[in-house]
Structures are given as structure tokens and as C-alpha cells.
Amino acid sequence: MSNNTSTEDQNKPSLSWSLSTWLDYLQAIHSKSIDMGLARTQQVYERLNLDFSNSSVVTVAGTNGKGTTCRMIEMGLRMQQQTVAVYSSPHIIDYTERVRINGLMLSEQEHVNAFMQVEHARGAISLTYFEFATLAALVLIANQQPDFVVLEVGLGGRLDAVNIVDPNLAVITSIALDHQDWLGDTRELIATEKAGIMRPKVPVVVGEPVPPETLLIAVDKMQAQPSWQGKEFGFEDCDTSWCWYNQSVQFSDLSIPLIPMQNASTALQVLSLLGHLPRNQDEVNELIEKSSLPGRFEEISQQPKIIVDVAHNPQATELLAARIGRMKYTQLHLVVAMLEDKDIAGSFLPLESLKANWYVASLNVPRGAKSKQLKTVLTESQKVVEFEHVSDALLAATKNAGNDDLIIVFGSFFTVSEVLQAS
Template structure:
């Protein structure tokens, strides 16, 4: 972290100058708490960014749930403002108005407005960016704002906004330095986005007791998957059922089905009519960069996913087993140092025998050598490389050779948003 910078870029400065500035104005990368961000948000007039607000927290599944909400509501004819993080390739991915990214100039306008509002109040990069996103959404005044919570819940910057419907997707062990070291503590933090008298949708199949306890303490109306709403897969389709709704012959989604049902449950709580055809169309259209993103590159199949914890890796294992049952898997992995390397490897070891580990130079990035040790991989099963790009290049070469002499192959890159971003850029020739 560089020293605190006191002078902001000019209002017409490039977006990149502002992003660099945002990294310098607070002494910590992460500083949990709502006092500062709420104060500045109130001054900027951004704490009620839309007529209706949905916030989405959880360990895994937030991005896909947000995506389902956006595509279904858009198919139903409603205007939307969406905020997600982190981005994969460029910052502008974080905000979408009616499914469209905004220009650099619009983001700079928002940063300038928040800079004026904050005066001497110190904000982290994420807090500043969150308020700028709310400013952009507030300017557009959509029917629904859909806000993805960052790493936390109760004390996350996004929670400065009161949600009409709050969603908790899944609870896994991640960010233990900030959220607690077991699922009960983490569940309590994630459920802290609920509001008194408002729906709190839980899409966790095996919820922690702390989620229900938090809902009761807050006074939120808990809707629990498996109790209040249900999803049943039936061959080439699936159905959704709740106390008031029965939806049949829904298309199987490209993203996790459980999160589609969670999104439908949230939409049920909105005072907005949504047709069955809009739900079907929205589910079919829902895709996300970096989430089971597939390519055919140089005559080889490539799959990318941002999975970086054991729960996400377990889903990835099921996905690969289902859709690539005859393929030999060549895994390209880069991870941050504070992740559960051994847990991720254990979840995929049954599918992967060849590991290509790349060092990440980003903050908290792990070296390939240390990753191999901490993941507890057999020494003969992995190779180490100075970068994810070099690891990908070698994995691709090996996969192509396997296809020539043996059978089908898949290059599967995962482990971090940074890993996916680097491979995506490499594929595009950046």
C-alpha cells in the first residue's frame, strides 16, 4: 500500500488515474464497517438508488444469482441497475444499466461526485467504488437495483443500502480473517443484510442455524430453500415450487440450478408481475464471464471458472464430470495465498491427474512452488511455472498431444478471478 494521496485526479482525467487514486486514499485494503460509507452515501444522496433494491450475499453463487435476477427482470420488461465485484478484465464490468456497461467518462463522473461528497472521510477502494456504483444506478433510476455484496454481509459497504429483498446464497469457509472461522459465524455475517419486515431468501441447502437466528433477531421474513421453495430437476428440464407458485418445464440453466431457484424466490417477493415466459427466457439467457466459460481454442476445449474455495471446487468437479465425462483434464491453477489450497485440490483430485501451477504476481498471489506444497499434491502430478500464462501454454500443448495419441482432452483453468482474467487475456492475444 502506497502512502495516502491527498489530491484527486481532475474531473476529466482518465479512468485509470482515478482507479490508482482509489488505492491510495485509505490505509487498509479492507476495513469492515458501515459508519464511513453510510455517512458519505447519505451526503451523496445514493442510499436509495432505485424503487426496489435486492442485495445478494453468500460465499459462492452470488454472481450467478445476480445474473438470473437481471436476465429474468429484463425479459419481463423492467429496467435494472446491477453492481457486482470484482471485475475480471476491466473495471467497467462492475456496473450495468439495463444489461449494458457504462463508459469511462460516466465512471469518472461518479468518482468525481463521491470525491466531493466524502471531503476528508477516508474510504477504501471497495467503499469508494460501491458508492460510485450506487451514484450511477441512482442517476439511471431503474425499476430494480441488484447489488452483489462483497466479501462480507453485515459490515460490508453494500449493506449501507436497505434492501427490499435480501438473498443469502451459500455459506462456505472463506475470508476467515474478517468473517469468522466456521460456517456459523460466517452465516451470521452474511445474513446481516436482512431487514426488519422484509424477505430474506436463503438458497443454502444446508443452512447454518445462525441464518435463522439472524433473521429472527433482525425481524426479517426468512424463505428457505427445501422448506419454502423447491427445485426439482427432471431430465432435460426442471420445476420450481413454492406455497403460491408452480413453474414447470423450465430450461436447464448454464449456471447452477439452485441459484436460479433462489432468484425466482426473490422475484416472487417483489411487487412486480413476472410471466412464466420471462422466467424461461431469463434462465436460458443467463451466462457469466468466468463461470463455467467454455472456448474451443486451437482445436482443444478450454473451460474457465473462478472457483477458489472447496465448495466452488466441488461444484466444478460435478460440472466437469457431467459435461466432460470422457475427457482427460489438464488443470491450470493460480491462487491467492489466503485460500484453502488443499481443500480445493481435494475437491478436484478425483478428476484431475495433471496439474499446471502458475504463480500470481497480484497482491496476496501465491507462488506456484508454494501452491504445490500447500495443496498437498503428489510431486509427480504437477509442474510449476512463473506465470499462469506459461502454465496454460504448457497445459494446452500437453492436451493437444493427448488428443492426437489418445482421446478427448480439456484444459480447465481455475483458482482465482486473476487466473481467469489472465487466461482470458492470453486467449484474446492481449
């Protein structure tokens, strides 16, 4: 009897479990990786009795640009001595990347402690990995009582676990086709899902320059207080510099940002509404210099220059192609691995007009596409070589590249993670 009890105890979640053991547990306790709906998460959240009344909450949704927009908001607030907590996903290398407190990650044990708190609160309620992780992140953030909380939506908006927290300001960075099985197969349907993070009478900053009609209708119906890109605020690309404006200020001759201009513009309007806009051009340029994120057009090597980017849908690769177009190089090498449920053909299209050598690799994760699937999408005029692993594809590209060549690795968070862990 005692031996059986001991075995059972060993299988029960414990503060002595490692973070990796907990993450395996989170993967196993729910039958689906995605299970849309807030009822279960809301119930556990209420049991946790977390208090965010002393913090201003900013919730950020969008097809692309969420992470970089969150980063620039975070850095802008920190530059003005505000305390800031950020929850974002997915992580690239280390799970603890998902929660930042004043720019720093917390210890694995702090995450374990938060997992245990959620485990006790949930009882018999089943949670997905993301729902459990989100609740644990909220526990960690509530413990810190920061001035500002920045929450990145994982999928959609209306039914995402992050949406259990009422924001003081909502942000929609962009609207494009992605996660169509869950969100709908048109921009109009996807916009409606993103709009679900809005609240009545609460400001919403819309970074999408061409919003679908359904978003305008949703804003009006919700009686939200909108700031539209191109109307209440906006930017102009001047090739070697850019300018930004809103209804009360304009900054000219700014440094080209490390993140997409559309997202930088959106973040500046958020900071303006929060009362923490940089005061002058020098401060904006300092903010631009500090606003970068791993895996987002990140340079990891020179001679040849190697850049990794998590771009994994047509809107993101269109931006990637535009950024490549600004660069000087002798020969372009594109290393790519993607998930099979992404729009592979649409994602490749913006890059196909670039004269490049393609290195397509299998992505060895669940839902990962095989190299053959990627190769069949490319036209016969493209120079394409297949590889079983991303690391092998990058090694081949590096061997073939001259010092003045450019290597771009893209296609998925998993793709970039594999490269960064190997470097």
C-alpha cells in the same frame, strides 16, 4: 509561487483524469485495502443525498453464487421490460463491468464524473478502494432511477459498504468458509455476518440448503420474512433436466442452467417475490439460456474445450468437480493459480479424485501464491507441472491436449482475468 500552485493542481483529483489514474488514486488514499465498518461510508452516503425511493432494491450476499444469482435476477426482470441496474464486484477485465444499466456498461467518463462527486462529498473522510467504488456506483445508479437495483455484497454483509442501502428484499445465496480472517472461522459466525443485510419485516430469500442455526436465530430475531431453499421453494436435479417449485407453481423438465442450479433456484424465488416470475416453462428456459456471466464456467475455446471458472474455495470447487463429472472428455487438464490466503488444500480436495494432469502456476499479484505452494498440497500420485505464469501453464496444457480433451482453468478472479485478457 505560480509553478508550485500549478503542480499542486495537477495532483488534485480532476474530471480530466483518466479512469486508470482515478483507480490508482483510490488505491492510495486509504492505509488498508479492507477496513470493516460502515460509519465512514454512511457519512459520505448521507452527504451525497442519493434517492432510491422510486426503485426496489435487492441486496445479494453469500459465500458463492452472488454474481450468477444477480445475473439471473437481472435477466428475468429485463425479460419483463423492467429497467434494472446492477452493481457487482470484482471486475474481471474492465473496471466498468462493475455497474450495468439494463445490461450495458457505462462510459469511463461517467465513472470519472461519479468519482469526482464522491471526492467532493467525502472531504477529509478516508475511504477504501471498495468503499469509494461502491459510493460511486450508487451515484451512477441513482442518476438512472431504474425500476430495480441489484446490489452484490463484496465481503460478508453486515459491515460491507453495500449495506448502507436498505433493501426491499435480501438474498443469501450460500454459506461456506471464506474470508475467515474477517468473517470468522465457522459457518455459524459467517452466517451471522451474512444475516446483517436483513431488515425487520423485509423478505429474505435463503438459497443455502443447509443453513446454520445462527442464521435461523438471526432471521427470527430480525423478524424478517424468510423463504428457505428446500421449504418455501426448491429444485430437483434430474441429471439431464431439472425442476423448480415454490408454494404456488412448479416447472418441470427444464434445461440444465448455465449457472449452478442452487443459484438459479434462488433467483427464480426472488423473481417470484418481486412479481416477475417467468410465466411458463418456455420462458424459464429462455431465461436460463440468457443467464451466464464471464468467468463462471465459461467456455472460451473448443478442440480442445477450454473452460474458465473463478472457483476459489472448497464449496465452489466441489460444484466445479460435479459439473466436470457431467461432461464427456478423453483426458482432463487442470490449470490453477490461487491467492495464498485461500484454503488451497480444501479447494483442491474435491478435484483430486478426478484423473487429471495438473498445471500449477504462480499468481503474480499481491497475496498471490507461488506454484511451489500449490504443488506441495497435491499428492505424489498427481501429475503436476509448475509454471511461473498462468498463460504459460495454459499454453502447455493446450499443447498436451487432444481435440477431445477438457482443460479447466480455475482458482481466482485474477487467474481467469489473465487468461481472458490474453485470449
